[in-house]
Amino acid sequence: MTATSQAQPQSALRAAGPVADTLLDVSVVLTVGATLIFAGVMLLLALAVGRRKRGAIGTRWWIVGGGLVFPAVVLLALFVYSEWHRPPWRPIPPADALIVGVTGHMWWWEVRYRDPATGAEVVTANEIRIPVGRPVYFGLGSADVIHSFWVPSLGGKMDMLPGRVQHLLLQAGRPGTWRGQCAEYCGEQHARMALHVVAEEPAAFDAWLAAQARPANASATSSASSEVARGREAFLAHRCNACHTVRGVSEESRLGPDLTHVGSRLHLGAGTVPNDPGQLAAWVAHTQQLKPGARMPSSGARIAEADLQSIAAWLTQLK
Secondary structure, eight states: OOGGGSEEOOOTTSOOSHHHHHHHHHHHHHHHHHHHHHHHHHHHHHHHHHTGGGOOOOHHHIIIIIIIIHHHHHHHHHHHHHHHTOOOOOSSOOTTOEEEEEEEETTEEEEEEEOTTTOOEEEEESEEEEETTSOEEEEEEESSSOEEEOOTTTOOOEEEOBTOOEEEEEOOSSSEEEEEEOOSOOSTTGGGOEEEEEEEOHHHHHHHHHHHHSOGGGTOOTTOOHHHHHHHHHHHHTTGGGTOOBTTTBOSOOSSOOOTTGGGOSEETTTTEEOSHHHHHHHHHSHHHHSTTOSSOOOTTTSOHHHHHHHHHHHHTOO
8 A cells, every 4th residue: 555545634733734734833823822812811900919918000092902902913913924924825827837527426426637748627525635845726616515625735625616616726745645524414324425535746647647538448348257257247237337437438527536547445335444355345235325415326126136246346457
């Protein structure tokens, strides 16, 4: 298992890029400042109580000092600090930015890239890969209800609204995998509306994107096992392609996640379970038990166990 395949704990305190570094710095300054102000107020309260017998401080001092001078100084300092330490948000993408489109669905993520070699659109799901050190300009939208895109270790969150495209500029400063989470309650499976962002070195990312642009049958070989061949036939026979596209095999519908290279992803069901043959077969058979309310029904009662295992074997080798 590579270092980038192990997701770091989801935490804004583990900043992994310039935007997240800025937000963490601002959070620390605000927390320390609020603590000092609270301590100062408590100290003044103690002094006021102690001076009661020796004569109270005049009302004018409280109004001018605590009601005018102090708030003015604090607000002015915060304004200057925020202007000096503003995150690099921009209304248009930088010239060297990678542009990634993300659409929220109940309850999965659709991710779109543009292949620089051919200009073709590359569609994947529930996992985002980005190059280290390059700004990534996200176009964020929703197909149904309000979602919110939030990867704490890389930066701030942005709401995803139906009929509108929002933008967010992020950047990874080192290789790694970071967990993200929908930050707006979107329905029954909001808690399992997760995604992972994998940051790789630029050469590795370019190779990955080129592989993702190819159809699934380009990676299949004539030496595929009989079980894998049966899995492909079972996938079509049981009409899994009615909802899922596998480019090069069936492209009839895009209701569910694109499965063209599903075997290369780290998790299934938007971060619900790890991606391996056993979990994949269990996911197809018991979807509603693993993720109640998901748009995909459990297929254990209608697909024979042997077919489930073959479908899992075929999908696993789609990398």
